[in-house]
Amino acid sequence: MSGGGIGGGKGFLSGLFARRGSAPVARDRLQILLAHERAGGSEGQSDLIAKLREEILEVIARHVPIDRDKVQIKLDRGAAMTTLEIDVEVPGLKLGGAAAAKSVSQ
Amino acid sequence: MAKVVVVTSGKGGVGKTTSTAALGAALAVGSNGSPGKNVVVVDFDVGLRNLDLVMGAERRVVYDLVNVVQGDAKLSQALIRDKRVETLSILPASQTRDKDALTPDGVARVIEELRERFDWILCDSPAGIEKGAQLAMYHADEAVVVTNPEVSSVRDSDRIIGLLDSTTAKAKAGETMAKHLLLTRYDPARAARGEMLLTEDVLEILSIPLIGIIPESEEVLRASNLGSPVTLSNPDSAPARAYFDAVRRLQGETLEMQVPSDRKGLLSWLFGRRVA
Numbered sequence: 001m002s003g004g005g006i007g008g009g010k011g012f013l014s015g016l017f018a019r020r021g022s023a024p025v026a027r028d029r030l031q032i033l034l035a036h037e038r039a040g041g042s043e044g045q046s047d048l049i050a051k052l053r054e055e056i057l058e059v060i061a062r063h064v065p066i067d068r069d070k071v072q073i074k075l076d077r078g079a080a081m082t083t084l085e086i087d088v089e090v091p092g093l094k095l096g097g098a099a100a101a102k103s104v105s106q
Numbered sequence: 107m108a109k110v111v112v113v114t115s116g117k118g119g120v121g122k123t124t125s126t127a128a129l130g131a132a133l134a135v136g137s138n139g140s141p142g143k144n145v146v147v148v149d150f151d152v153g154l155r156n157l158d159l160v161m162g163a164e165r166r167v168v169y170d171l172v173n174v175v176q177g178d179a180k181l182s183q184a185l186i187r188d189k190r191v192e193t194l195s196i197l198p199a200s201q202t203r204d205k206d207a208l209t210p211d212g213v214a215r216v217i218e219e220l221r222e223r224f225d226w227i228l229c230d231s232p233a234g235i236e237k238g239a240q241l242a243m244y245h246a247d248e249a250v251v252v253t254n255p256e257v258s259s260v261r262d263s264d265r266i267i268g269l270l271d272s273t274t275a276k277a278k279a280g281e282t283m284a285k286h287l288l289l290t291r292y293d294p295a296r297a298a299r300g301e302m303l304l305t306e307d308v309l310e311i312l313s314i315p316l317i318g319i320i321p322e323s324e325e326v327l328r329a330s331n332l333g334s335p336v337t338l339s340n341p342d343s344a345p346a347r348a349y350f351d352a353v354r355r356l357q358g359e360t361l362e363m364q365v366p367s368d369r370k371g372l373l374s375w376l377f378g379r380r381v382a
Contacts, residue, residue, distance in 0.1 A: 026331035033164050037201065049168060069180055077165040 032079050049073065049084065056086055064090050108221040111228050111356070112246035114270075116262030118233030120254045121290040123151075124326055124336070126230040127160045128346070129250070131335035132353040133226050134194035140357055142193050143225040146185065149199035150242035151232040152208055158198045161188065162333025172200035175212030181219050190338055195224070205238045217245045235269060243274050248284040250317065250356075254291045255303040263287075263312055286317035288352060293322045294365050318352030319365045320345050344368045 053073060060066055070089040076082065113126045126147050136142035149157035152172060158164045163186045169179035174197070181197075188194035197220075200207060220227045231242035243249065249270050253263040267285060276283045289305060296302040309316055320326075325343040329336035337346045347366040354361055 022328040022331035025333075029159070029162075029164065029333055033159070069182075071183070073168050073183060075166055075168045 028079075032077060035079075036077050036082075049075065052084060053086060057088065060088055060090075066090055108224055109226055109248065110217060110221070110246050111226065111248045111250055112231055112243040112270075113228060113250045113252060114231035114239060114243055114266050115252040115259070116233065116235055116239075116266040117254075117259045120252050120259050121320070121326075122233070122252050123149075123157050123160050123230050124330065125250070125252050125288060125290060125320070125349070126157060126228050127335035128329075128337045128349040129353055129356070130226070130228045131188075131191060131194055132337040132346075132350050133228075133356075134188070134191045135337070135341075137350050137354065140354060140359075142191070144193050144223070145226045145228065146195045146197055146220055146224045147228045147230060148197045148220070149230050150208075150238055151230065152199045152203055152205050152238060153201065154232070155199035155201050157230050158186075158196060159333065160330050161196050161335065163188070163196050163198070164333070167198045170198045170200040171216065172203050172207040174216055175208055181216065181223075190334070205232075205236070208238070208241050210241065210244065213241050214245060235265060239266075240269065240273055243270060245275055246270075246283065247276070248286065248356075250286050250288050251312070251314065252288050252290055253308060253312070255289060255297065255305070255308055257303070260303065260308055260311055267312060267314060285314040286356065287312060287314050288318050288320065289316065290320040291322045292319050292365060294367070316363060317355045318348050319363065320348045320352075321365050321367060323368065325368075 053071070057066065057068070057071065066088055070091075072087040074083075074085040074087070076085075113122050113129070115122050130145050130147040133143050134145040147157060147161065148171065149155050150171070151157070155170070158167055166186050169184035171184070173179040174181050174184045185195045185197055188196065197216075217227065229242045229246065232238040251263050251266060251270075253259050270283050270285055271277055274283055287309065289308060292305070293302055297304050305316070305319060321344050323336075323343065323345045325340050325345050326336055329339040332339055336343065337349050340346055341350070344366040351361055351364075351366075
């Protein structure tokens, strides 16, 4: 039981590959996360996101009425690129239900 | 009706976050006989968040619990839906603020709103017995007390049980909070050799009902490396099966208590030895 191999009920070979698999994934995840946290900290980043959100919404609001509470913001921090996705529900608009604005930062 | 469960321990490093993620995912996917539930896991460890990392959502955090409590973001904007299980969400803690950013009233509002959206609300408590830990447990209906079979962990759990019975909303209303013991990092072989506190010993000392025994397993580290609750990364593994059983007990089922184990081949055993 103690110090046993990985892979639960799986075979030896798949256990071998699983073992090789997980540590590099952990290292990559940490490197990406810490790079973002050290560079200005999460605070600076969330300020940037708030600024981008406000300005993008301002532009949209100039043309169509929008409900501020129905804005969804999604973020995906990557190693080379971060994707910021802003979904804006436009209730008055008859073409479809929602319009989406996408922007890429960094 | 929604249930708020605090996952707490007093001592750090015993497996609160791992267990919150594993129990939350197990509740959300369901198992034979019990359908999946709407679940949110909430990180109360303001300043040292880690539930996002264990859940694999660290890249997607935009807003956090503090933003919602302070009114800077709507709850719906801060909730991150799990990419693997549709009925599982996470509400991350803030990484940059300190504990004082949470107010009792603000937390109460958020919990009320969560109760409307979810069947189960699992609150991952910070270690310690101070403000953060007390806020995490304050609104709970039930508690999962995570304990290692080790003297300092058992002592701290006893302290936490005392707080659950005195400083929570339930206690103040004169009600008793249901408390469940989750024994983690348990090594049956060492316990059998008399090198580790026995389950019976811990149960006798803490005298709260046992909800599960999670065996010490490398699968738990692998799961956290991958950013996946162990109940999703390897549902057939021994710790995952123990978590699935715990979740069924949490929902009121009566199951025979056992410590699941992994069957291993000789070669993988040798290999595991060499690396460990």
